Amino acid sequence: MKIESIQNGIVLDHITAGKALTVYHDLKLDKLDCSIGILQNVRSSKMGKKDILKIHQEYDVNLDVLGYIDPNITVSIIKDGQTIEKKKLALPKRLVNVKKCKNPRCITSVEQDIPHIFNLTDEANRVYRCIYCEADK
Amino acid sequence: MKHLIDSTDLTVEEIDDILDLAIDIINDKDKYSEACKRKKLATLFFEPSTRTRLSFEAAMMELGGNVLGFSSADSSSTAKGESVGDTVRTVGCYADIIAMRHPKEGAPMFSSMVSEVPIINAGDGGHNHPTQTLTDLLTIKREKGRLNNFTIGLCGDLKFGRTVHSLIKALSRYEGIKYVLISPNELKVPDYIITEVFEKNNIDYKEVTTMEEVMGELDIIYMTRVQKERFFNEADYVRLKDTYILDKDKLKLAKDDLSILHPLPRVNEISTTIDDDPRACYFRQALNGKYVRMALILTLLGVTV
Numbered sequence: 001m002k003i004e005s006i007q008n009g010i011v012l013d014h015i016t017a018g019k020a021l022t023v024y025h026d027l028k029l030d031k032l033d034c035s036i037g038i039l040q041n042v043r044s045s046k047m048g049k050k051d052i053l054k055i056h057q058e059y060d061v062n063l064d065v066l067g068y069i070d071p072n073i074t075v076s077i078i079k080d081g082q083t084i085e086k087k088k089l090a091l092p093k094r095l096v097n098v099k100k101c102k103n104p105r106c107i108t109s110v111e112q113d114i115p116h117i118f119n120l121t122d123e124a125n126r127v128y129r130c131i132y133c134e135a136d137k
Numbered sequence: 138m139k140h141l142i143d144s145t146d147l148t149v150e151e152i153d154d155i156l157d158l159a160i161d162i163i164n165d166k167d168k169y170s171e172a173c174k175r176k177k178l179a180t181l182f183f184e185p186s187t188r189t190r191l192s193f194e195a196a197m198m199e200l201g202g203n204v205l206g207f208s209s210a211d212s213s214s215t216a217k218g219e220s221v222g223d224t225v226r227t228v229g230c231y232a233d234i235i236a237m238r239h240p241k242e243g244a245p246m247f248s249s250m251v252s253e254v255p256i257i258n259a260g261d262g263g264h265n266h267p268t269q270t271l272t273d274l275l276t277i278k279r280e281k282g283r284l285n286n287f288t289i290g291l292c293g294d295l296k297f298g299r300t301v302h303s304l305i306k307a308l309s310r311y312e313g314i315k316y317v318l319i320s321p322n323e324l325k326v327p328d329y330i331i332t333e334v335f336e337k338n339n340i341d342y343k344e345v346t347t348m349e350e351v352m353g354e355l356d357i358i359y360m361t362r363v364q365k366e367r368f369f370n371e372a373d374y375v376r377l378k379d380t381y382i383l384d385k386d387k388l389k390l391a392k393d394d395l396s397i398l399h400p401l402p403r404v405n406e407i408s409t410t411i412d413d414d415p416r417a418c419y420f421r422q423a424l425n426g427k428y429v430r431m432a433l434i435l436t437l438l439g440v441t442v
Contacts, residue, residue, distance in 0.1 A: 105262045107241040111220050114247055121333070129329075132243020133264055136329070 009034075010061055011076040012053040017041050019070065020051035026065055026098075032057065064092040068099075093120050095128060106133035139437055140249040140256045144267040144307040151436075152307065156275050158432040159425070166199070172435060172442050173202030179232035180206035181224065182259070183215060183239045188401055188423060189259050189268070193236045196430035205232060222251045229253040234438055236268075237261075255437040263297040269400050270303040271433060272426040277357060279425065280396045280418055286313035288354050293361035293381050293406055295320040300400040301361055302330060309334050316342040317351045321380050323373065324363070348381060352390035358383070360399040360406050360419075384408035388416070398422055 015023055020038050023029075029036055037054035044050040066073055067089040075087040095118040101108045108114050108130070118128035127136055141147065147155070162169050178197040182190050185208065194204045206228075207213045213224065221239065225248040228235055235252065237245045238259040245258035260266040278284055289308070291301050295318055305326070308314050316335070318326055325344060335342045345351055352358075363378045365371075383397065388411055399407055399419040411417055435442070 103242065105240075105242045105264075107221065107239070107244040107247055107261075110241055111222070111247070113220065113222070130243065132246045133262075134242075134329070 004035075004037075004056075005081065006054055006056055006078045007081050009057050009078050010055045010059055011078060012055075012061075012066070013050070013074045013076065014044070014047060015051035015053065015073050016070055017047070017049040017051055020053055023051075023053060023066070023069055023073070026069055027062060029053070029055065032059065061087075063087060063089060064095060065098050067092045068095055091120055091123055091126060094118070095120075099128075101130040101133065101135060103130065103133045103135035106130060106135060108132060140245075140252075140258075141267050141433065141437065142246045142249055142256065142258045143265050144270040144303045145310075146267070149310050152271070152274060155271060155429065155432045155436055156278055158435065159275050159428045160279070162428050162431050169200055169431065169435070169442055171201035172440050173197060173200035173438065176200075176202040176234070176438060176440075177232040178202060178204050178206075178434065179228045179235045180204060180208070180259070181213070181228060181235055181237045181239075182206065182208045183210040183213070183221075183237070183244070184260070185209055186238055186260065188426065189238060189266075190236075192423070192426045193257075193259065193268075193430055196427050196434060199427070200431055200434060202434075206236075221248060225252045225256070234434060257433065257437065260299060263299050265303050266299045266400075267303055267307075268426070268430055268433060269300045270307045271429040272422060273300070273304050273359070273398060273400070274307060275425045275429045276398055276418055276422040277396070279421075281356065284308070285311045287356040288315040288317060289357040289359060290317040290319055290348075290351060290355040291326075291359045291361070292319040292348060292383075294324045294363045295326040295361070296324040297364060298361040301326070301359070304359065305330055305334055309338055309340060314340070316340065317355065318342060318344045319346070319348055319351065319381065320344075321346060321377055323377060348383070348387055349390060352387055353392065355391065355395060357396045357398060358391075360397065360403070362399075362402065362404055362406055379405065382406055382408060383411065385410055388414065391416070 034057035039052040041049045071089045071091050076083045077085040097116050100116050108116055117131045121127050121129045180190050180193050197204050221244050229252050234255045236257040236259045239261050242262040242264035245256055245261050249256040295301050365374050395416045397417050
């Protein structure tokens with residue numbers, strides 16, 4: 001199997017093995033019109049095995065979505081075949097329209113145009129709370 | 138612009154200022170009788186209410202202001218499919234301040250994000266009811282003379298009872314308060330109250346399932362109704378509704394200076410035979426609700442007298 005190295009684009013590395021397609025869908029990468037490499041179960045000295053996504057175009061990656069999925073993913077920006085920047089992820093303090101509130105009593109369950117917003121309330125346990133109804137996510 | 142969505146939106150100092158203002162209003166009603174002249178309060182009640190809506194309207198009237206609004210979603214444009222955001226933006230063109238009750242949790246919070254005028258949460262589903270909390274705080278302050286160093290029992294529906302959640306959050310910022318949570322296992326307080334209010338702030342609390350075992354410890358007992366509309370299943374409601382009733386026998390176990398609070402309406406959780414007991418504060422509490430709402434309206438409108 002031959003995977004071309006990227007000239008200009010983004011590499012998402014250290015994705016938990018098996019999660020590459022989740023990341024692909026949550027970042028809506030299916031909307032891009034470029035080649036995207038999805039590597040699954042790649043051997044890793046640190047993780048045992050991991051997934052990698054290679055996006056062959058410049059792309060403004062949503063770091064909040066990525067940080068929420070897995071803050072350990074590494075993001076490398078590639079230009080002219082060189083890594084010019086590595087971005088560090090963190091659990092985002094606020095999620096806007098990343099996930100939907102599932103509380104049937106929440107106002108977001110009946111009003112379609114309200115943004116679904118969650119605030120991080122417990123970093124250690126990754127607890128997000130809906131700003132409207134305060135239900136856990 | 139300031140709104141009141143959650144009782145913790147207000148600092149302890151702001152709450153104290155509102156309670157002091159309410160007490161000043163009680164002591165000199167004439168001084169405030171024209172304080173809101175030519176101002177309008179809109180009461181947007183998407184869910185039925187007697188006490189809260191009427192106390193808001195009476196409060197504005199006693200301040201010399203006017204009132205408009207609706208008392209059920211059926212009589213508003215919601216019935217035509219209008220969003221709550223659009224309703225609030227529209228009403229903001231006609232009124233200076235809005236009091237909103239809505240069956241969905243967070244509706245007033247969202248409204249505050251789009252409104253041009255102050256929004257007061259007059260109850261959102263089973264979530265928060267901050268003006269009831271201010272009413273409760275004023276009642277405790279007037280009955281006990283303080284907002285610290287007492288043991289309070291909260292009894293009944295602690296799971297869906299929004300007044301209980303708001304009151305616990307507000308009182309958690311005062312010193313030396315012990316909480317006794319009296320409820321059936323099915324209606325215990327939500328986990329987030331335990332972890333994020335009690336445990337996070339090292340607050341003394343205990344959970345029990347009978348009133349008799351704790352009556353003698355309490356300085357205040359806050360009774361709540363087991364509300365039919367909060368249940369998905371009627372059989373659960375019928376099974377639990379009569380579990381906790383305060384009557385003369387249970388009062389014999391209580392301190393002489395116990396204060397009995399209830400947000401009202403009651404169904405049968407407080408026997409009418411104790412209404413004349415001086416420890417029964419719930420009708421004085423309802424009156425306090427009007428005065429504290431007067432103080433809140435003045436505060437949010439920035440009116441000084």
